[in-house]
Amino acid sequence: xxxxxxxxxxxxxxxxxxxxxxxxxxxxxxxxxxxxxxxxxxxxxxxxxxxxxxxxxxxxxxxxxxxxxxxxxxxxxxxxxxxxxxxxxxxxxxxxxxxxxxxxxxxxxxxxxxxxxxxxxxxxxxxxxxxxxxxxxxxxxxxxxxxxxxxxxxx
Numbered sequence: 001x002x003x004x005x006x007x008x009x010x011x012x013x014x015x016x017x018x019x020x021x022x023x024x025x026x027x028x029x030x031x032x033x034x035x036x037x038x039x040x041x042x043x044x045x046x047x048x049x050x051x052x053x054x055x056x057x058x059x060x061x062x063x064x065x066x067x068x069x070x071x072x073x074x075x076x077x078x079x080x081x082x083x084x085x086x087x088x089x090x091x092x093x094x095x096x097x098x099x100x101x102x103x104x105x106x107x108x109x110x111x112x113x114x115x116x117x118x119x120x121x122x123x124x125x126x127x128x129x130x131x132x133x134x135x136x137x138x139x140x141x142x143x144x145x146x147x148x149x150x151x152x153x154x155x
């Protein structure tokens with residue numbers, strides 16, 4: 001199959017299936033380029049194959065780098081909610097000729113391999129030790145005032 005321009009490929013994919021926003025495809029392309037460079041280094045450009053798990057790792061790493069604690073929200077706004085969505089985008093681009101694949105590649109490479117939401121939220125969640133060490137102080141009940149303003153003695 002002949003390679004086509006990436007923007008044209010995205011347009012063709014979205015014409016048939018508009019579940020994912022254009023930014024999801026562009027982000028995935030960035031992830032692929034970064035992951036190839038990281039994994040393959042100085043190897044020839046023809047050797048661009050990246051496995052599904054490698055791509056997912058790169059996806060999570062790049063999402064953290066670009067969006068930090070907002071990654072889940074940003075990706076959700078593009079329609080990417082789990083690793084299967086990443087696989088769907090990859091295989092849509094393969095289908096129209098924007099990405100290549102090996103004989104071993106399969107949508108199953110992305111199915112249930114990683115909890116994408118947890119992987120994206122993980123670094124930003126407090127640990128149990130932090131929660132256990134924190135003492136919860138009782139908050140005294142506020143005196144009933146109705147609609148009256150606070151007096152200096154109440155403050």
